Amino acid sequence: MRMTLRSYMAQQGPDFNVLAGAGGVALGEARTNHEGRRAILLIRGNEDTTEFESLVKTMGITIVETVFQPGQPDVKGYFGIGRLQDIADELRLRVAGHPWQDIDLVLIHTNATPRQLVAVSDATNVEVWDRVRLLLSLFTAHANSLEARTQVRIARLQSDRTVLRELANQTTTGERAGYGGGGVTALQAVIANVNRELTSLRKRQIKHSKAQAERRRQRSRSGAVTVGIAGYTNAGKSSFFLKMSGKEVLVEDKLFSTLETTVGRLAASPRVLLADTIGFIDNLPNATLDAFRATLSEALECDMLLLLVDATDSLVEFDRKISATQREVNARYLGDETSSIDFNRKIMCVLTKVESLTVEQLAQKAAIVESYGYATPLGISVHQEIGLAKLQDSMLEHLFGHPVTIKLSWSDTGRNIAGYLSDVYQAGMVIDKREQENRDLLVTAWINQQSLARLVNNSGGRIEVK
Ligand SMILES: Nc1nc2c(ncn2[C@@H]2O[C@H](COP(=O)(O)OP(=O)(O)OP(=O)(O)O)[C@@H](O)[C@H]2O)c(=O)[nH]1
Ligand SMILES: [Mg+2]
Structure with a gap:
């Protein structure tokens, strides 16, 4: 009416x-x-x-x-x-x-x-x-x-x-x-x-974003690292998030299905949080975008940012969307459009929906990504489960450096070795575990330096880095 x-x-x-x-x-x-x-x-x-x-x-x-x-x-x-x-x-x-x-x-x-x-x-x-x-x-x-x-x-x-x-x-x-x-x-x-x-309304929003910032602080104090998932609208962000975290979010072939940030854990490693958020679009007035700043910052203030780009678009559309994405991220994530921060360190570009692309098409899209100053992108397809494991490895390597091998010493007395093992699982992502003849455990895991130092310090000599 x-x-x-x-x-x-x-x-x-x-x-x-x-x-x-x-x-x-x-x-x-x-x-x-x-x-x-x-x-x-x-x-x-x-x-x-x-x-x-x-x-x-x-x-x-x-x-x-x-x-x-x-x-x-x-x-x-x-x-x-x-x-x-x-x-x-x-x-x-x-x-x-x-x-x-x-x-x-x-x-x-x-x-x-x-x-x-x-x-x-x-x-x-x-x-x-x-x-x-x-x-x-x-x-x-x-x-x-x-x-x-x-x-x-x-x-x-x-x-x-x-x-x-x-x-x-x-x-x-x-x-x-x-x-x-x-x-x-x-x-x-x-x-x-x-x-x-x-x-x-602004008061309500400020209250909300303060609470959010507090939650973020608590998460990072607990040793969690966050991977933000950003990109043009309909790029496939929520699909990827859903696949990697198992957390239910709305996936639709619609523009702007997602309007807020959802945080979930990477299924393979509880220490890694994923943040799905609202997509970008070309040419929105600043006043309008500002209303979404709090939500975006929830995902963009992260330890690592994935920029998803739909690889099925035409070259012109692909170029336009990656350019819009970069502009938004630079303005909102780096704070300054002319910033010369080495964003390769923290930002990774990912091509989505690659299952039906030819090798040549992929190479053309990758070249465009590189022309914007990003490293060669990995390609994924959530629908056909292509490239997901490789991307996950690459994310973990970005976050934690190379996997480390640590030795957990077995002992009849004191804390059970299973307790230490579970600490390692909590702190990082275990990729290999071997029992030695003397019942010591050799564990290879992705783990950040800080968490590793904490594990070693609290183990009374039972955990050693090999
Ligand atoms: N062919 C193909 N389509 C995909 C793939 N991943 C996602 N899609 C489709 O792309 C469309 C958009 O997916 P979403 O995950 O909702 O994209 P989004 O980036 O979260 O979109 P907004 O929240 O609307 O900005 C849906 O129709 C998905 O089914 C894929 O690997 N291959
Ligand atoms: Mg979405």
């Missing part, structure tokens, strides 16, 4: 919808399910619409027609005034049987300015989404946890506020008539409400 500004003001409810026709803009934020909606898509120039269209498809929305105008976007209305008017007329005059008959959404193929959003909405009288609003609606539809809902809501309110400010601005300068009859004062009241809600 759509709400008018007045009913919003009356309810002071959390969801509001600034309606077209009331002198406002239809932003359609109240709905979370957009399945079955029908839209027209406006495009300028010769932009590639593949990703936009798959975002739309993910939400179950059908693009009935793509309307194209050559040339650069118009600053005021994205389309030129005349063309916009033509579309508006067509929409107004549609009768039964018209292909546009049940269209209730106009999509703009760009991150539009508030001014453009308002202009298209005013002209068409139909709900309008640009790329950011499309993503926000998608996030809203996929947000299941409290944390994800909070983040998405913050991002949405921030974005709405820019439109509300634009409306207030136009009303003040006399460019538009009063807003739902209420004028600037009514608008200011709405903006004030948005601000209030943002403040309280």
